[in-house]
Amino acid sequence: MHNTSIASNEPAGESSPYEWIDDAFRMVETKYGMYKSILKSGEDFLTGATYDGVLQMSRWHLKCEQDGTLHLYTRVVGNVSDLAGVKL
Numbered sequence: 178m179h180n181t182s183i184a185s186n187e188p189a190g191e192s193s194p195y196e197w198i199d200d201a202f203r204m205v206e207t208k209y210g211m212y213k214s215i216l217k218s219g220e221d222f223l224t225g226a227t228y229d230g231v232l233q234m235s236r237w238h239l240k241c242e243q244d245g246t247l248h249l250y251t252r253v254v255g256n257v258s259d260l261a262g263v264k265l
Contacts, residue, residue, distance in 0.1 A: 202235055204228060 195203045202214045202222055213224040214235040223238065225231040241247040 198232065199236065199239075201239055204232060204235075 197203055197217065198214075200217075202216050204212060204214055206212055206228075207224070211224055211226055212228045212231040214222040214231055216222050223231050223235050225234065238247070241250060
């Protein structure tokens with residue numbers, strides 16, 4: 178079993194079909210044996226090879242977004258203008 182803090186925003190007496198982690202996202206195993214996190218809005222968030230890796234990075238990414246520090250860890254590698262004349 179994975180060590181997670183699971184919360185639900187469902188009204189008392191109603192059960193959710195999902196186990197929400199940190200009241201922000203849930204984890205699922207894909208058909209290819211990988212794992213992904215899904216936000217409460219329904220958007221796919223992060224995908225990775227291990228449950229623990231996706232769990233840890235989903236929490237870190239959401240914390241950085243909340244703190245407004247994600248830009249400190251983000252960079253663009255190449256851009257469209259670098260592909261001028263390259264057929265894809």
